[in-house]
Amino acid sequence: MRERLATWWSAVPCKLLWALVAICALLQEWYPFSHFPMYSNFEPYTYYVYVADETDQPVPLVSTFGIRAANLKKIYDRELRQLAKGLPRGMKSLSLEQRAVAGNYAIEFLRANTVDRRRTDALDGLRFYQVDIRMDHGHIAKHAQLIAEWRVPVP
Amino acid sequence: MTSARTARSYPARLGSWLRPEPIRLALWELLLMRLFFAFIMWRALPQNVTQYRGQPEPNGIAHWVDLTFLVDPGQMQWVQWATWLALGFYVLGFLRVPALGCLLAAHVAICTFLNSQGAIGHTAQIVALAILGQLLAFAWAPIARRLGRALPHGYTPEQLAVDWARQAVMATYVISALTKLVRSDGRWILDAPLFALQIVKANGMDYYNTLQPAADDGMRWLAQLLLDHPWTAWFFIGAGLPLELFAFVACFNRRTGFWIGLMILIFHSTVSVTMQLGFRFNKLLMIAFFINLPFWIVWAARRWTGTPRIPACATALLMAGLLLLGTPAAARAELHPATAAWVGRKVWQNECGGTIEGLVSWNTGEQFASLGIGHFIWYPEGTSGPFEESFPKLAAHLAARGVSVPPWIRGACPWRTRSEFVAAKGGPQVAALRKLLADTVSLQTELLVMRMESALPKLLTETEASRRSVVRARFEALRGTKEGTFALIDYVNFKGEGTNPAERYNGQGWGLLQVLEGMRGEPSGGAAVGEFGASAARVLARRVGNAPPARNEAKWLKGWTARVSAYGRGE
Numbered sequence: 045m046r047e048r049l050a051t052w053w054s055a056v057p058c059k060l061l062w063a064l065v066a067i068c069a070l071l072q073e074w075y076p077f078s079h080f081p082m083y084s085n086f087e088p089y090t091y092y093v094y095v096a097d098e099t100d101q102p103v104p105l106v107s108t109f110g111i112r113a114a115n116l117k118k119i120y121d122r123e124l125r126q127l128a129k130g131l132p133r134g135m136k137s138l139s140l141e142q143r144a145v146a147g148n149y150a151i152e153f154l155r156a157n158t159v160d161r162r163r164t165d166a167l168d169g170l171r172f173y174q175v176d177i178r179m180d181h182g183h184i185a186k187h188a189q190l191i192a193e194w195r196v197p198v199p
Numbered sequence: 200m201t202s203a204r205t206a207r208s209y210p211a212r213l214g215s216w217l218r219p220e221p222i223r224l225a226l227w228e229l230l231l232m233r234l235f236f237a238f239i240m241w242r243a244l245p246q247n248v249t250q251y252r253g254q255p256e257p258n259g260i261a262h263w264v265d266l267t268f269l270v271d272p273g274q275m276q277w278v279q280w281a282t283w284l285a286l287g288f289y290v291l292g293f294l295r296v297p298a299l300g301c302l303l304a305a306h307v308a309i310c311t312f313l314n315s316q317g318a319i320g321h322t323a324q325i326v327a328l329a330i331l332g333q334l335l336a337f338a339w340a341p342i343a344r345r346l347g348r349a350l351p352h353g354y355t356p357e358q359l360a361v362d363w364a365r366q367a368v369m370a371t372y373v374i375s376a377l378t379k380l381v382r383s384d385g386r387w388i389l390d391a392p393l394f395a396l397q398i399v400k401a402n403g404m405d406y407y408n409t410l411q412p413a414a415d416d417g418m419r420w421l422a423q424l425l426l427d428h429p430w431t432a433w434f435f436i437g438a439g440l441p442l443e444l445f446a447f448v449a450c451f452n453r454r455t456g457f458w459i460g461l462m463i464l465i466f467h468s469t470v471s472v473t474m475q476l477g478f479r480f481n482k483l484l485m486i487a488f489f490i491n492l493p494f495w496i497v498w499a500a501r502r503w504t505g506t507p508r509i510p511a512c513a514t515a516l517l518m519a520g521l522l523l524l525g526t527p528a529a530a531r532a533e534l535h536p537a538t539a540a541w542v543g544r545k546v547w548q549n550e551c552g553g554t555i556e557g558l559v560s561w562n563t564g565e566q567f568a569s570l571g572i573g574h575f576i577w578y579p580e581g582t583s584g585p586f587e588e589s590f591p592k593l594a595a596h597l598a599a600r601g602v603s604v605p606p607w608i609r610g611a612c613p614w615r616t617r618s619e620f621v622a623a624k625g626g627p628q629v630a631a632l633r634k635l636l637a638d639t640v641s642l643q644t645e646l647l648v649m650r651m652e653s654a655l656p657k658l659l660t661e662t663e664a665s666r667r668s669v670v671r672a673r674f675e676a677l678r679g680t681k682e683g684t685f686a687l688i689d690y691v692n693f694k695g696e697g698t699n700p701a702e703r704y705n706g707q708g709w710g711l712l713q714v715l716e717g718m719r720g721e722p723s724g725g726a727a728v729g730e731f732g733a734s735a736a737r738v739l740a741r742r743v744g745n746a747p748p749a750r751n752e753a754k755w756l757k758g759w760t761a762r763v764s765a766y767g768r769g770e
Contacts, residue, residue: 057219058450060332060363064370069377073319075259075311076327080375084382086393092400094407104410104553107544110250111318113404118318122256153317159250175403177396184399184422 088179093117095154098169098195110159120150120172140191147172147192155194169195220452221352222362228494229357235487236329236364237290240302243326243480244282245309248275254315259307266312278305295360299334306330325371326480329488332367336360365450365488372446372463379440388437392429395422401474409544410553418473439466449489460489542685543644547572549689549762558636559629561620568612568620571636571643573692580611587699596646597639608632651688654696658712661698666716673715676727683728686766690714690735693762704745713738729767736760 056062064077071077093116096102105113123146124135131137151170158164172192178185224232248269254261268274282305288298306327314320340356343349350359379387402418425432442462449459464485467478486492544553550573551557561568568577570590577590591609598604607613613628614620623629636643655674659667677683690711695702697710707713717734718727739759746752 058366058369058447060335061366061370061373061447061450064328064367065374065377068370068374073258073314075314076307076324076331077259078319078321078324078371078374079378080321080324080371081378081382082321082375083394083397084375084379084387086383086387086390086397088393088396090396090400092404092407094404101554102407102410104408104544106408107548107553113407115316115318115320117404119316122317153255156252157250157316177399177403179393179396179426182426184396184419184426186399186403 089176090178091117091174091176093120093150093172093174093191095151096171096173097167098171100171103167103170108158108163109154110157111154116150116154119153120146120174123149140189143174144192147174148194151192151194167196169193216454217448217451221354222358222453222456223354224358224361225494228491229361231493232361232487232491233290233292233357235483236333237286239326239480239483239487240289240306240330241282241286242483243323244302244306245313245323246279248309248312251312251316254312256315256317258314258319259311261311261315264308266308266315269309269312278309281305292357295337296334299330299337303327303330303334322477323480325368325484328367328371329364329484332363332365333360336363361488362450365456366447368484368488369446369449372443376440376443376446379443387440388433391436392425392432394432394436395425398422398425398473401476405475410555421473435469442466453491453494456489457491457495460485460491464490538681538684539644539648540641541681542648542688543572543640545685546644546647546689546692547640550574550692555633555637559633561614561617563617565617568614570632572640573643573647575643577612579613579615582615586702587695593643593646597635597642602635602639602642604635605631608635647688647692651684651691654687654691654711657696657698658715661712662716669721670712670715672721673718673727673731676721676723677731680724680728682725682766683731686728686731687711689766690731690763694739704742704747707741707745709738709742725767732763732766735763735766739763 053059068077068079072079072081092113094102094113095105095116103109105111105116109116124138124143127142127146128135128138151172154170155164170193171190173188174191175186175188178187249272251267251270253267254265260266269278281301285298285301285305288294289302306323310320310323310327336359337356340350340359350356351362354362383390398418399422425436442459446459446463449456449463464482467482467485470476471478547553550569551560558572559568559570560574566578566582567586567588568590569575570577571593573589573593575590575593576586576588578588590612594604594609598609607628614623620629655671658670658674662670674687677687695710697708697712697714699708699710702708702710714731714735717738718730719734720730722730736759740756743752743756
């Protein structure tokens, strides 16, 4: 049996490839290993996020905060997952107030890690929006809602 | 009878085509791949993480090691020097285990730190795994020799390193396909029409990254097409799953490597267009390790000429020559698209605050409209000023690039004064102009780059013969870095080339030429950019001192100085 197994193993092509596949599956997200979960499951609902200034003008994320919208969404998502732990419907159970907690965390992250301090210091506030994308009678509908807001404290 | 024989021969031919065969790369192929992979490793290494404060959500080795030392520019400088040294050793073929170990350690440390900010990115894992594959091969080769064991297929260590890098690259696709199957409960292809929502999401997010117009809903039509005709999604999107799942076949032989590599390259390119996702390292690795075009050129040349050796040497020499000598020339000829986009955004930010509103303006006290990301100057009919009119050149450039430019935009500025412009601000002409400018940001950047590139001969013509080599050296030093390129473009756009005799106060100019002449020494890299900014500040202060008092230019000096002083800080 051992001999047959050894013979079979010696005939397997790309051994390193399969070893790396196994390690990636085991570790999931452990740089440089990953199970690459992007776009692995499609649902009829998704969303993204953006930020605007106090006058509701969108703020360019890369030049102001050095972060892409996809990564800002991941930071917001992580907080939502924390808040949704133990809830029966997971993140879908979260109220707007609970989402505001995650939104405020994301705003704080942006303010702490800005790349353009002069520009962010000039802002009188930041608004965090979530844009829901869902199917509506065979068409794609988008709806933006204000999740959280930060304003410069009035002295 | 014939059909039975054909039916038997097809599986046999397919089996032969797919048969695993050792890929014995020639020395010249290995050299080209080594150079190409060194380039990929260099590009995949993030250069700057100084904006972050800590590692709030540790990932990988960050669970055990505090990587926040990377935010210190001094420490980061050491890391960069070490990686440059390691890349040098790798390219020259010396000390490859420590060199690759150093490169892998630097790459993993920086990317792990970035992935410890709360969001996991997946851009560069594929490069790290390819480095790991090569490192394992070069580490295993001497151990195998000591143990008296031959390397697989009788490979040389370098051939084995490429083979294991190829396996590492394709492992990322196989695991990605398996994850899709598991997480979608096997429904991934069936659910593919819902990919439409992801297209809308990706394009929406891309818009808010930079606020580049037209990005947001540009692919909405495609998303709706996938929903209206689900078979298109099953066929075009669904095809990605088997392609990933069976990507390991690309490691079997040169034929499968070429075709699967090409299909993956096309797949990534399609996704790049529809979802604004780069996949640049995936594409580069496909070109380097799988498609391997130089080999197929040599192979075709041998078949056509019937000469087994000469074309290989000639083609290899030609390729190496093009790679080694052509790269600097190509780099001089045009900016890397990402650098050009970065420069465009920076200029837009400097001139218009990065807003669409700011693309059409008329500053108080000026006799011309300022348009586009570079505030191109547009004079009304019969007016000319001390500044070079640049907007007609932009209009001509846009028209030459196939943009539909209305005839009135190709003439003189239709508003005679600022007050006329302000009155017309809500009107259809301003709206049309703003839309045209918002839709052509990349073409405006292109013109700015061309203007910067064409400035050097003019500058040298205006310079004393004994000073030309100094001015050229300073210009080249600035053009050698991203920040320096931006400084050149921004300053030419801001204050001109300095070659127009009309742009003088008391006989002294304030353009690019005067700034280059005023620089001290011949610094390089970041120091050149810093000295350029300092020289520009001095030249602008001199201009304000020379300016007619009625212009009261002192009121602008603070803002001007802040702008040019920021060059050296990479802002």
